[in-house]
Structure formats: structure tokens, C-alpha cells
Amino acid sequence: MRISLHQACEFLKKGHVVGIPTETVYGLAACLDQSQAIAEIFTLKGRPANNPLIVHLATAEEIKDYAVSIPESFFALADAFWPGPLTLVLPAIPEKIPSIVRAELPTAAFRVPSHSLARQLLQQTGPLVMPSANLSGRPSSTCAEHVEEDFGDGFPVLDGGECLKGLESTILFWQDEKWMIIRLGAIAPEAFGLILGYDPEISLGEGNAQPICPGQMYRHYAPRARLFLIQKFSLAIKGLVIGFDDRNYSSASRFISLGNSSDPETASQRLYAILRELDQEGIDQAWVDIDLPDEGLWLTFKERLFKASSSLT
Numbered sequence: 001m002r003i004s005l006h007q008a009c010e011f012l013k014k015g016h017v018v019g020i021p022t023e024t025v026y027g028l029a030a031c032l033d034q035s036q037a038i039a040e041i042f043t044l045k046g047r048p049a050n051n052p053l054i055v056h057l058a059t060a061e062e063i064k065d066y067a068v069s070i071p072e073s074f075f076a077l078a079d080a081f082w083p084g085p086l087t088l089v090l091p092a093i094p095e096k097i098p099s100i101v102r103a104e105l106p107t108a109a110f111r112v113p114s115h116s117l118a119r120q121l122l123q124q125t126g127p128l129v130m131p132s133a134n135l136s137g138r139p140s141s142t143c144a145e146h147v148e149e150d151f152g153d154g155f156p157v158l159d160g161g162e163c164l165k166g167l168e169s170t171i172l173f174w175q176d177e178k179w180m181i182i183r184l185g186a187i188a189p190e191a192f193g194l195i196l197g198y199d200p201e202i203s204l205g206e207g208n209a210q211p212i213c214p215g216q217m218y219r220h221y222a223p224r225a226r227l228f229l230i231q232k233f234s235l236a237i238k239g240l241v242i243g244f245d246d247r248n249y250s251s252a253s254r255f256i257s258l259g260n261s262s263d264p265e266t267a268s269q270r271l272y273a274i275l276r277e278l279d280q281e282g283i284d285q286a287w288v289d290i291d292l293p294d295e296g297l298w299l300t301f302k303e304r305l306f307k308a309s310s311s312l313t
């Protein structure tokens, strides 16, 4: 059910959960002071209680009300990337952020989104907690139709069109006087060096390491179709190929385009819609061309595909 900005604001203030657009992906929003609605988010998504939510703010200055100690570099990052697809994790003032939001961690994640509808809403409602608006384990939603697909036609969604980025925010975690990247996202990892004076370490909890970002433990972004990720494409592949306009897949039975192989922004923006399309059409397998550089936004793009294709539970 599509609702207006005014209705979204009213619903949220009354303690309802609403789907709203951001520049990364759609979020499932509740007001920070509505604990019932926050609990409902976990139920609606089928989300484990030990996976915390991001607190979305209208401005960077609001952080002072919620974080215990704020490093100088926080404001340098906020100046450079907010409003935008960056999430920063800091020690939280426990009384200000309910423990259900933090999954009982001493820290909380914060983001100031740039989508104009999200910003207008935040100015009227105050802080909103929101995870991506998808059932746990499904690809995130990059348009209002995806939200309705997962939560039903009657679920209230503020329609803000297609998300500009199509991938979730990059998450940075403050530890030992340094920032580290705990989730790859819509900002390329190389973008931080110039602002911070060092390249933040990337710590995604691979191998045996316990991830700092709890969400990294779970299988994510998964279509029902089996995905075969191909590093060196052979022309003999005959099935459905997801690849690039400027490459040749002459034996493929069908081709779905991610745009041009020099354009990670377009590929990222399209990725989740394509994964959802596979499910809609009942496709059981597809081959994805991942012969792409190990840098920039491609790192995030490939990480999401690895997760979508893995058998992790």
C-alpha cells in the first residue's frame, strides 16, 4: 500500500512500522522511542535478536545525544560522506538507545541518509531505526514493489522510486583510536584514506574470526536460484548468463545485463532487482560473470554475489 509522506510520518509517530526509501536500499522504519514497533521489525523480517539495527539521524550534530565519546575523525567522515551511504559505529549512551536496537551491545550504528524523502521524514519524526526492508536472507529491496513482494500489498510503503546506489551503506567501526571497515558497502574502501590519513583495515569476519558486524554471520542477499560465479568466462556456457553489454556470451540461452564492465555503479544499482527477478521467474540456475577488478565498488558488488551464491546458513 503506497502512502504519502504525511501518512508515513503519522504512522511512524503512532508506533507503526513503515517501508521507506533511502539512497542505498529501502528500510523498514520505526521511531527510536517506539519499542513495540522496533520489536515488530524483528518479527516482520524474521531477524535474529542478536543482529542490531542502524539508527538513522536527520543531521550529524544529533550524534551528541546518543554517543558516549565522539572522536574528531567522526566529524571529518560526517563532513565528507553525510548525508550519504556511510554508517558509523560508536559507543552508545545506553539510556538513549534501547538495548533491543543495539542487540545489547555497548555500541550503536548511526547513519544520515541522503534520499530527500528519508530526510524530510527524519526531520519530522526524529531518529528512525531501520534495517533493510527485506525478509531475512532475501535480497534487499531497491524499489517499493520489492518491499510489497516481501511484506504484502497491504504493507505501508513510501514510494521514492528506485534506489540510486542499490547496495547497503559501508559500515565503519571505531576501535583502538582507528576506524575499520566491518561491512563493505556503497562507498568504495579507497575513499576513506584521503579523509582519515590512513586506509582503514577491512575486517569482515572471514575464516574463523567472529565478525564485529553481527549481520555478517548470516546468509544474505540470497535468491532461490543457484548462482555460479565465473571468474574466467568460457564461451561454452549455455544457460542464463548475467553479465556485461561489452562482453561476448554467444552460447548463452539468455542474457541479463549488468550494464558495462567499466561501470560498477550501474551494476550495483541493478544487482538486487536482477536476483529478485530470477525468483519471480522461477529460474533455478544462472551463471554470473565476475571477471572484475579487486578494487573500488566492485569489491562490494562481488562480496554480495559471493554471499548470494554461498551455502552458508
Ligand code: TXA
Pocket: 022, 024, 025, 026, 027, 028, 051, 052, 053, 054, 085, 087, 089, 102, 105, 107, 108, 109, 111, 113, 130, 131, 132, 133, 167, 168, 169, 171, 183, 212, 213, 214, 215, 216
Ligand atoms: O544502507 C543501509 O545501511 C540500509 C539502509 C536502510 O539504511 N540499512 C541496512 O540495515 O543495511 P541492515 O539492518 O540490513 O544492516 C545493518 C548492519 C547489520 O549487519 C548489523 O549487524 C550491523 O549493521 N550493525 C548494527 N549495529 C551495529 C553495531 N553496534 N556494531 C556492529 N554492527 C552493527
Ligand code: MG
Pocket: 131, 132, 140
Ligand atoms: Mg539487511
